[in-house]
Amino acid sequence: MFNFKKTLLYKVFYLCLVLFIIGCSKPENKIGVYASSNDPRIHFALQDLMLVGSDMSQPFDISERDKATIVLRVKQESQLKKEGFSIKKENGNIEVAGFDEAGLMYGTLELTEQIKLYGIEGVKTMVRNPYLEMRGPKFNIPLDVRTPSYTDVCDAAQYNIPHMWDFEFWKDYIDTMARYRYNYISLWSLHPFPSLVKVPGYEDIALDDVQRSIVEWKENYNLMAIGFNAPEILENVEVLKRITIDEKIEFWKKVMSYGKSRNIDFLIVTWNIFDYGTQGKYGITDDRDNEITTDYFRKSIKQLFITYPDLAGIGLTTGENMKGANHQEREDWAYNTYGLGILDAAKEMPERQFKFIHRQHQSGAKEIAEKFKAVVEAENVEFLFCFKYAKAHVYSATKQPYHENANYLEQIEGMKTLWGLRNDDTFYFRWGAPDFTREFINNLPYEDVAKGIYFGSDQWIWGRDFLTKAPETPNQIEVEKHWYQWLLWGRLSFDPSITNERFKDILGSRFPDLGANKLFSAWQNASMVYPLTTGFHWGSLDFQWYIEGCKSRPSQAENETGFHDVNRFISLGVHPKSGNQSIPEYVKMVSEGNNTTLTTPLEVSKNLITVADNALKELEGIEETNNRELQLTLNDIKTVSFLGKYYGYKIEGATYLALFRNSNKKEYQDLAVKALENALGFWKLYVHQAMLQNHNPLWTNRVGIIDWNQITKWVKQDLEIARTEKQK
Numbered sequence: 001m002f003n004f005k006k007t008l009l010y011k012v013f014y015l016c017l018v019l020f021i022i023g024c025s026k027p028e029n030k031i032g033v034y035a036s037s038n039d040p041r042i043h044f045a046l047q048d049l050m051l052v053g054s055d056m057s058q059p060f061d062i063s064e065r066d067k068a069t070i071v072l073r074v075k076q077e078s079q080l081k082k083e084g085f086s087i088k089k090e091n092g093n094i095e096v097a098g099f100d101e102a103g104l105m106y107g108t109l110e111l112t113e114q115i116k117l118y119g120i121e122g123v124k125t126m127v128r129n130p131y132l133e134m135r136g137p138k139f140n141i142p143l144d145v146r147t148p149s150y151t152d153v154c155d156a157a158q159y160n161i162p163h164m165w166d167f168e169f170w171k172d173y174i175d176t177m178a179r180y181r182y183n184y185i186s187l188w189s190l191h192p193f194p195s196l197v198k199v200p201g202y203e204d205i206a207l208d209d210v211q212r213s214i215v216e217w218k219e220n221y222n223l224m225a226i227g228f229n230a231p232e233i234l235e236n237v238e239v240l241k242r243i244t245i246d247e248k249i250e251f252w253k254k255v256m257s258y259g260k261s262r263n264i265d266f267l268i269v270t271w272n273i274f275d276y277g278t279q280g281k282y283g284i285t286d287d288r289d290n291e292i293t294t295d296y297f298r299k300s301i302k303q304l305f306i307t308y309p310d311l312a313g314i315g316l317t318t319g320e321n322m323k324g325a326n327h328q329e330r331e332d333w334a335y336n337t338y339g340l341g342i343l344d345a346a347k348e349m350p351e352r353q354f355k356f357i358h359r360q361h362q363s364g365a366k367e368i369a370e371k372f373k374a375v376v377e378a379e380n381v382e383f384l385f386c387f388k389y390a391k392a393h394v395y396s397a398t399k400q401p402y403h404e405n406a407n408y409l410e411q412i413e414g415m416k417t418l419w420g421l422r423n424d425d426t427f428y429f430r431w432g433a434p435d436f437t438r439e440f441i442n443n444l445p446y447e448d449v450a451k452g453i454y455f456g457s458d459q460w461i462w463g464r465d466f467l468t469k470a471p472e473t474p475n476q477i478e479v480e481k482h483w484y485q486w487l488l489w490g491r492l493s494f495d496p497s498i499t500n501e502r503f504k505d506i507l508g509s510r511f512p513d514l515g516a517n518k519l520f521s522a523w524q525n526a527s528m529v530y531p532l533t534t535g536f537h538w539g540s541l542d543f544q545w546y547i548e549g550c551k552s553r554p555s556q557a558e559n560e561t562g563f564h565d566v567n568r569f570i571s572l573g574v575h576p577k578s579g580n581q582s583i584p585e586y587v588k589m590v591s592e593g594n595n596t597t598l599t600t601p602l603e604v605s606k607n608l609i610t611v612a613d614n615a616l617k618e619l620e621g622i623e624e625t626n627n628r629e630l631q632l633t634l635n636d637i638k639t640v641s642f643l644g645k646y647y648g649y650k651i652e653g654a655t656y657l658a659l660f661r662n663s664n665k666k667e668y669q670d671l672a673v674k675a676l677e678n679a680l681g682f683w684k685l686y687v688h689q690a691m692l693q694n695h696n697p698l699w700t701n702r703v704g705i706i707d708w709n710q711i712t713k714w715v716k717q718d719l720e721i722a723r724t725e726k727q728k
Helices: 004-024 040-054 101-118 155-160 167-179 245-260 291-307 327-348 365-371 373-377 408-412 434-443 483-494 500-510 516-527 529-536 566-571 583-592 601-619 628-663 666-691 708-724
Strands: 031-035 060-062 070-074 085-090 093-098 126-128 134-140 184-189 210-213 237-241 265-270 311-316 354-359 381-388 417-422 450-456 698-700 704-706
Touching: 031 040, 040 060, 040 070, 040 101, 040 167, 070 101, 085 101, 093 101, 101 126, 101 500, 134 417, 134 483, 155 698, 167 245, 167 483, 245 265, 265 354, 291 311, 291 327, 311 327, 311 381, 327 354, 327 365, 327 373, 327 381, 365 373, 365 408, 373 381, 434 483, 434 500, 434 516, 450 483, 483 500, 500 516, 516 529, 516 601, 516 628, 529 601, 529 628, 566 583, 566 628, 566 708, 583 601, 583 628, 601 628, 628 666, 628 708, 666 708
Parallel strands: 031 060, 031 070, 070 093, 134 184, 134 450, 184 265, 265 311, 311 354, 354 381, 381 417, 417 450
Antiparallel strands: 085 093, 085 126, 210 237, 698 704
16 A cells, blocks of 8 residues: 655655755855957857856856856957967966956967966966958859859859858858957958949849859850859759848848858959849940940949948959950049948048058059059048969969069059968868968068958859768868868967967877877978978969869969979079079089089979878878868878878979980980889879769869869870880
């Protein structure tokens, strides 16, 4: 029989026992955290801090200031500048002080990382101010087939059009870039206005919906971005998203507002003169003498700022489609459209600050400064120059000559500039060489001229990954797939004093199953394949060289395929600041019995093989891992190492072939054949390893289709060239 009284007594006894134990126990020992501001930037960093605290034996808890162990506050200390911060430890307490909310956000992110890596007891006192004021990506944005970017005629853009209208993509992208210390995003488009604004007097141009062409694309299109509105492209479309122009405007307001909450500004940069999306309405054409076009552009610039209160600025390029205009004619048009447009906006909104970026590309800095004097002198407009610092290949050499060749610094007379760092190299494989990145940033012209950098591509869309087999759902964002590369350029642009030890610790924390020293060394060695190769085999522009495919446009390869064969490796010159000697120069030196202080082609070959072997040696004995990201990373390191050995042996083979042609000595031909046999073997290993986890072929907008299996046939032809060469 059920005894209710007895059961109740047991329950009362048990409850009293529990209360007694609790009463005798010490309360949970939490670490108090106090934040002096609810600014969304600080809230963002605080969330990361609290998440790290949740994994500790003493979890973090928000508390009053007098009870807090960790205090986060805005405090304009004398040693701090805008976005700067300090971390101080005293008597077991930690204070993070930011010069402003942005500085406090960065300081809190730094504290979070230190606690994650070293524990709260390992936090170090420091003061940091940003080395470069502006740090941002170059993002060619594929908005719609009717308003394309320079990059649209390729797989990367066609895949990513729908993701540009997905707020979850932008949240992930902005959060990631903020953690890497980027503070602006530049969106690049040939003519974005129809997809973004309703221009007074030209309302019928504004575009509803998001469309993508389903045309059977050609391999190569005009390198100046002309003809992207061909009838067959615009007449064969699919609607990806039903959305009105008003809803588009609200979407981008939301994206830009979210960026502000992470200390990230948005800027829009264009090429000119393009009229994509206008479809000839109102009589608009791409003629610089068309007064209607001038009026439309001027009003579009102003309307962008009226429509988007969080838009920080606009930039322009003159010359892409100006049909033979001289510098003065280019700048006359640019001032009458963009210049007067920004002045109109600045006058109407005097309390607002604007950035105005003018690229020096295909124009003259002096002509720009003279024509835009009114913009330069406007109180609420910051005028910035922009220079393509490393042409299309930042991964070439840590010193660049092109600003010197253009007498650029003298022409701008101390005005601030954004250095354009183009990466048209690392699309497939993960890159990470801190030593190269740090040295490159430290070599940038800095005093009195450097405003900052942009880092990005014209041949790639850094949207969502579409190359990886069996991808995540949704597909990983590219800046997370290539996280180490983007972290290096962002963090070192903010603070180039970060040591390799910190990067090793970051790698060790992310991949605890593998020794950080081995991974750091392997990754850095393999990554040097890019600059060692491109510094020797220098096709400066994106259509002149793509290393992961050994390809360019056919005219630049001097053949029908675009493949850079052994003959092109002999004839193409070296990067002027690489310290390398070209093959023809080397052959001449050998024939004359001279010496050089330059790095000879055979030494370049040896250096490539060495870094590749060093990377592969570090990977020896590492077994398969269940950590998918680590496995993908290790595979990339191995793949790029094989690519490095291919280029090392190819350069060796090309050098001996050139020596044979000059000297007629059979032993040189034999050495060339042997080296090119090795090159073929490593190319096959490269393709096999790459195909384990990547889709191919890949259609690019600047060098066409990259089909590794097809390229293998061309690599074999190199061997035949050397074998069949006849003695004179």
